[in-house]
Amino acid sequence: MYHGSPTIITALMSTVVKTAAFAAFMRLFMIGFNGVNETWTGILVVVIALSLVVSNITAAVQTNVKRVLAYSSISHAAFMLMVILANVRTNLSVNAILYYSLAYSIGSITAFGVLNAVTKYGNENFEEFNGLGKRSPLLAVCMTIAMLSLAGIPITAGFFAKYFVFTAMMTTTYKWLLILAVLTSAVGVYYYFKVIIAMYFKPAANEEPVHIDMGSKMVVVLTALITIIIGVVPSLIAEMFTV
Known part of the structure; x- marks a missing residue:
């Protein structure tokens, strides 16, 4: 579904809509149903396991970056479902899903923002990112931060997002x-680092710099900075989500 959609629509579907849906699920299961009962537990386990395996394997064989981000979003959804499966009505579980939603959302916004700029006049394959580190260093740095966060690498928001889920x-x-x-x-x-490798270790077919409007550039840079800030000091956000 995402492949033929405009990048901005894909970003909204991947972040805002999914975050709102999980907020509703969390409220339904943890408050409305007073936790996950045995019937729902079995269903959730199957859904989570299949989502993790199928989405990651499918994403790993893609050549289209937008498809990679779309399929990987299913894996991130599975991580958020794991918190609901944990069935712990504490600040820890609530903070985990809210923090994960925020970390995933800002990382995706950065990634789709750079993707939109890089592929505006070309295709959405990995080759379009070749040499971006030289063509547009700022965009390459922002995309690197986004990929590291979505992969769950330390000093980014994505690392603590997964850490909180694992703890729950x-x-x-x-x-x-x-x-x-x-x-x-x-x-x-593996597949997130394919983008980073393309940007810094593969020669570009086109040496022209990537043009991006000031508004989009500000959004990409700001979300990348937030990813690092809340990755270094996660308590800034965790305390805000304490209920």
Whole structure:
């Protein structure tokens, strides 16, 4: 569905809509149903496991960056479902899903913003990012931050987002699901780093700099900075989400 859509629509579907949906799910299960019962637990386990495996394997074989981001969003959705599965009505579980939603959203906005600028006059394949580190260093740095965060690498918001989810899952009996999440995250590192490798280690077919309007540039730079700030000091956001 995402492949033929305008990049801005894809970004909205991938971030705002998904975040709103999980806020509703969290309220439904943790408050409305007073937690996840045994019937829903079995369903969630299957959905999470399939989402982690299928989405990451599918994303890993894509040549289109927008498709990679779209399929990987399913994996991120599975991580947020893991918090609901943890069934812990504490500040920890609520903070985990809210922090993850924020980290994923700002990382995706950065990624789609750069993608929109880079592929405006070309295709959306990895080759379009070749040599971006020289053509447009600022955009390359912002995209690198976004990829590192979505991959869950330290000093970015994405690292603590996954850390909080793993901490919540440690309270459950589904340790195998936690191991599966770690293994599929390793697959995610592979395809996110493909973008970084293209930007810095592959020659560009076109040496012209990438043009981006000032408004879009400000959004990309600001979200990249926020990704680093709340990755270095996650307590800034965690305290805001304390309920």
